[in-house]
Amino acid sequence: MVQHDSDKKDDFDLRNFLPFLLNQAAEESSLEFQRVYKNRYGMLRTEWRVLFHLGNYGEMTAKEIGARAKMHKTKISRAVHKLEQRRYLKRDRDEDDRRKEHLALTPAGQAVYRELRGIAEQYDTKLAAMFTSGEAALLRMMLRRLAGME
Template identity: 35%
Template sequence: MSFDLDGFLPYRLAVAAAQVSRRFAALYEAEAGLSIPEWRVLAHLGKSGPVSVRDITQRVNLDKSVVSRAATRLEQAGHLRKSGHDSDQRLVALELTEDGRALMARLGRIADTFQAELLAELGEDAAPLLRALDRLGR
């Protein structure tokens, strides 16, 4: 068989993404004790404002049950609150609390630093990689 998994682009992208994600996860776990799903929910709410679990699920590429559990843990920690959704009363809207916004501000600074370090690590390869990712993400 001539198939070379190590040369297969989708596999290499997945491995690289997982490694970078683990490196970043170690930072926000150390800062705030957050899991990857909790970080993704917080980050999405920090950008979007109040949205439903369904909306977050579609955006952050996690199962609804994972997003719901993360939201429950974040609510228990005082970082978000749940309320009725504006346009669909069957849905629950999630939004950051004051504590959640403060946490996202701290984590945003950590994310910015991490990204700057990652781009510096990539050096001159950063710009072509970002352009390629933009093409693949369409």
């Protein structure tokens, strides 16, 4: 029997390729939380990430959010526009540099942030419960290292 290249089994196991595994784990582990911010608030991923950066760090510029969140400025700009339309954030022009805007959550945005933060904390606890406390701590440390946060 003649063996064709297409018959040959490739010994590369995609299921063990770290970037693939990380992506699959990120998608799977975020689905339940995604349903909350999407269904309850009609937010996209970039919008909740901008909301959480402002809620967590306070007033920031879009450039600062981009640097921290590793998001493209176009996506941030769209998210800021949507959040402003919903009256969750306000923009203030910088007096010294008119090209720069300072972004901050409005009281409505702060309320949404606090509610979603509580849900996120509960969800994080639920995910972490899949592991021993040592495993969860090790996983967080390894993921922070891969993300360039350590």
